[in-house]
Amino acid sequence: MTDQRLRTIVCRCEDVTLGEIQRAIASGGRTFDEIKRVSRTGMGECQGRMCECVVTELLCRDAGVAPAAVVPRSVRPPKAETPEHESSDQWFRGDLGTSPDHPGAR
Amino acid sequence: MRTAEVVIVGGGVIGCSVAYNLASLGVRPLLLERRSLAAEASGANQGMVGISSGIPGRTLPHMRKSAELLTRDAEEFGQSIELTRSGRLTLAYSQGEWAHLRDFVATRQRAGVDVLLMSGIEARQLEPALGPGLVGAAYIPGDGHVNPFLLTHAYATAARQRGAEILPGETVVRLEVSHGRVVAVHTATENIATPSVVLAAGAWSGALLAPLGVTLPVYPGRGQMLVTAAMPPLVRKGLLRAPGIAIRQDVRGHILIGSTVERVNYNRFAHGPACGP
Numbered sequence: 001m002t003d004q005r006l007r008t009i010v011c012r013c014e015d016v017t018l019g020e021i022q023r024a025i026a027s028g029g030r031t032f033d034e035i036k037r038v039s040r041t042g043m044g045e046c047q048g049r050m051c052e053c054v055v056t057e058l059l060c061r062d063a064g065v066a067p068a069a070v071v072p073r074s075v076r077p078p079k080a081e082t083p084e085h086e087s088s089d090q091w092f093r094g095d096l097g098t099s100p101d102h103p104g105a106r
Numbered sequence: 107m108r109t110a111e112v113v114i115v116g117g118g119v120i121g122c123s124v125a126y127n128l129a130s131l132g133v134r135p136l137l138l139e140r141r142s143l144a145a146e147a148s149g150a151n152q153g154m155v156g157i158s159s160g161i162p163g164r165t166l167p168h169m170r171k172s173a174e175l176l177t178r179d180a181e182e183f184g185q186s187i188e189l190t191r192s193g194r195l196t197l198a199y200s201q202g203e204w205a206h207l208r209d210f211v212a213t214r215q216r217a218g219v220d221v222l223l224m225s226g227i228e229a230r231q232l233e234p235a236l237g238p239g240l241v242g243a244a245y246i247p248g249d250g251h252v253n254p255f256l257l258t259h260a261y262a263t264a265a266r267q268r269g270a271e272i273l274p275g276e277t278v279v280r281l282e283v284s285h286g287r288v289v290a291v292h293t294a295t296e297n298i299a300t301p302s303v304v305l306a307a308g309a310w311s312g313a314l315l316a317p318l319g320v321t322l323p324v325y326p327g328r329g330q331m332l333v334t335a336a337m338p339p340l341v342r343k344g345l346l347r348a349p350g351i352a353i354r355q356d357v358r359g360h361i362l363i364g365s366t367v368e369r370v371n372y373n374r375f376a377h378g379p380a381c382g383p
Contacts, residue, residue: 027185027263031142031274037149037255071142071275081335 011051013044021055025063032056032073047076107299110136110271113291114304115278115314117141118148119254121306122261122272126179129268136300137265138276138293140310144258147308150329150374152354152362153257154345155191157248158210162217170219173248176257183260187252188357194249194345195229197240203349204241211244221246235340251345251354278307281314309372326372331364 006019016039024038032048032055035041041055042048052073059065112128114121117139128135139145157173160166173191180189198204207223214221224232226240262272281303282290291298305311309326336359346353355361 027259028266028272029259033142033145034259034274037144038259069275074145 010054011039011041011044013046013050014040014042016041016051018054021051021058022062025058030059030063030065031071032059033071035059036073042073045079047078048073049078107290107297109299110134111300112136112302112304113138113298113300114306115291116306116308116310117143117258117262117272117274118146118306118308119144119258119261120148120308121304122258122265123179124304124306125265125270125272126261126268129265129270134269134271135265135304136298137262137270137272138278138291139272139274140277140307142274143262143272144255148258149255151254152331152352152364153251153254153356154194154352154354155189155250155252156194156246158194158214158219158221158246162213166214166217166219173250176252179261179264180252183264185256185260185263187256187260189250189252189257190344190357191248191250192345193245193247193343194347195233195343196244196246197229197236197346197348198242199239199348200241206349207242207244214246219246220248233342233346235342236346249345251356253356278314281305281318283318325369328368328370328374329365330368330376331362333363334361336360 006017006022008018010016010018010021020039021035021041024035027038029035029038032042032052035055036043036048041051056070059070060067111133112135114125114128114135114137117137121137121139122143125135125137155173155176157170158166160169176189177191180187196207196210198207211221211223222245224243224245226242229240229243229245230236232245266272277294278291279294280292281288282292282297287301288303289299289301291300291303305314307314309324312322312324315322338359339355340361341353341355344355351363352365353361353363
């Protein structure tokens, strides 16, 4: 495959290329989440909604994963950055929860 | 029936490093992972490498040895795991915290760990972004951090290259025991005959042992963290600690701030600002 094709961006949120995803598969990745953790594909704003079908297609075509045996990815809401003052207010008000074992832990 | 010399249950950092070490010794282990590699605690942590963590006389020597082995393995992987041994600052913001910190330093120094006690001014010279009000700090030069996803996957990749078989998406439902010895591992789809099982299922290990009458006091704990967008280097040493909080800036510039420790069984839903009330 030409260098040009390997540089195709598959994950637009984290700028992950086809070549990087193929390398993650070649090193043994067999699920979407494994490819994600190694390459950062699907870790950005859309949380995998754009790259999932390409990665799944490559897992089936190149790694021989049977379509019926595809392990579903972790599903999270799209990511939105929270302005610092909002998140720290909630953090220090304790809205993020405390532990009965570690009352001081945040 | 399929057979295996050793079956490892769990594809976290422990299971994958055991697979790597066994495969390096010429054993061909079979690793079964319910979801995907580093799916649970191994992929949800701050990636700290602490030679000063642990209980002196008990787990402290293990932590030091672990950091030593990790540094050795990182050189053998041939791929980056973003391991940085750039040191850690533990901060004290009150006289109470300072007394506790001096005690921490004394016990570590007695155990032979290189730890330095310093004033607030000295600590701010090391980390200029620190605010005022710092009473003092402990500096541990040997501590550091690692990308926990890449670490687990590097062990898995190196294990596969050495002959280990690693299967994600395979759930172990039962260990079969006969005459006091394990003889097989039952997954949802097949039974695998084996004389040896390494149980590395983390918070799920107890559930596999309970039917055998073994009680394992290991429980899940939910930890929530804040993560910032990638930003220019702010935390020079990469790692800061104060009571109840730890801060790490990874190589891409994201700052991880956390974390909570909550006993909520296996609930892993975040309930921070990003997810509404």
